[in-house]
Amino acid sequence: MRLRSGRRQKADDRTEAAPAATPGLAVELRGVRRRYGRGASAVHALAGVELGLPHGTFTAVMGPSGSGKSTFLQCAAGLDRPTAGTVRLGGTEITGMSENELTELRRSRLGFVFQAFNLLPSLTVEQNVLLPMRLAGQRQDRGRAAEVLAQVGLADKARRRPGELSGGQQQRVAVARALVTGPDVIFADEPTGALDTGTAAEVLGLLRDAVDTLGATVVMVTHDPAAAAWADRVLFLADGAFADRLERGSAERIAARMTALTGRTRTMDGAGAAA
Numbered sequence: 001m002r003l004r005s006g007r008r009q010k011a012d013d014r015t016e017a018a019p020a021a022t023p024g025l026a027v028e029l030r031g032v033r034r035r036y037g038r039g040a041s042a043v044h045a046l047a048g049v050e051l052g053l054p055h056g057t058f059t060a061v062m063g064p065s066g067s068g069k070s071t072f073l074q075c076a077a078g079l080d081r082p083t084a085g086t087v088r089l090g091g092t093e094i095t096g097m098s099e100n101e102l103t104e105l106r107r108s109r110l111g112f113v114f115q116a117f118n119l120l121p122s123l124t125v126e127q128n129v130l131l132p133m134r135l136a137g138q139r140q141d142r143g144r145a146a147e148v149l150a151q152v153g154l155a156d157k158a159r160r161r162p163g164e165l166s167g168g169q170q171q172r173v174a175v176a177r178a179l180v181t182g183p184d185v186i187f188a189d190e191p192t193g194a195l196d197t198g199t200a201a202e203v204l205g206l207l208r209d210a211v212d213t214l215g216a217t218v219v220m221v222t223h224d225p226a227a228a229a230w231a232d233r234v235l236f237l238a239d240g241a242f243a244d245r246l247e248r249g250s251a252e253r254i255a256a257r258m259t260a261l262t263g264r265t266r267t268m269d270g271a272g273a274a275a
């Protein structure tokens with residue numbers, strides 16, 4: 001038998017191991033574990049994650065392949081349920097929510113950007129941007145769509161379909177869609193993984209702007225040290241727990257830290273970017 005929340009774990013650097021929410025945090029994970037399978041074949045994808053991300057910050061998460069990055073993002077965003085521990089978004093504990101409550105929360109308070117853009121090809125750019133409002137049963141505010149499309153530099157593309165746009169433009173539509181509801185947190189999983197360097201920089205600049213001018217909170221998983229350098233801090237995952245962090249690191253420093261981390265763990269991944 002075990003306590004549900006890891007509140008007896010050693011105090012983290014906030015000395016705030018109490019079960020109450022920590023004020024000012026957009027994302028808070030305490031004692032989060034995620035196990036796949038049981039018994040001898042069980043995989044501990046997350047092995048006790050402690051994390052608090054303040055509102056209005058941009059965080060990159062890096063780590064070798066299999067270190068738990070996607071599992072972390074899924075648990076933090078309410079797309080997957082931890083085996084143990086608590087997740088809070090904007091002070092609200094999501095761990096005990098029903099599927100319907102989680103769906104509603106994701107639609108109204110979270111934004112998502114994925115590597116594969118995930119736009120609906122039969123809808124126009126404007127309709128794609130308005131989709132989160134439509135799914136949430138809200139009034140589809142075309143003025144708001146125009147506003148976020150202007151923010152990502154695509155004011156003139158509202159009536160096009162995704163297939164008529166370049167990859168970078170499609171990802172900018174995905175960023176506009178993530179911004180449209182004014183979410184508390186934007187989760188991005190390899191948002192520049194399918195883009196060339198120049199186009200990637202445009203998309204990263206938009207995420208940076210969302211933090212700096214709109215006060216959004218961004219959490220981004222990436223393999224690319226140059227992408228991670230746009231963030232305020234980089235957190236390094238190894239074997240299911242955060243092993244290291246770097247504040248305002250350059251791409252070179254981030255790459256060096258990744259190489260050191262990869263050398264200590266079983267798998268090789270992402271180290272090529274250190275060149």
Ligand SMILES: Nc1ncnc2c1ncn2[C@@H]1O[C@H](COP(=O)(O)OP(=O)(O)OP(=O)(O)O)[C@@H](O)[C@H]1O
Nearest residue numbers: 036043044045063064065066067068069070071072
């Ligand atoms: N559905 C699943 N069933 C069983 N094991 C899983 C499942 N999903 C992930 N795992 C395991 O959990 C661990 C963490 O996986 P995860 O996908 O979070 O890693 P990652 O850091 O995102 O890797 P990558 O960089 O390759 O995307 C791995 O050992 C993986 O094999």
Ligand SMILES: [Mg+2]
Nearest residue numbers: 066069070071
């Ligand atoms: Mg992954």
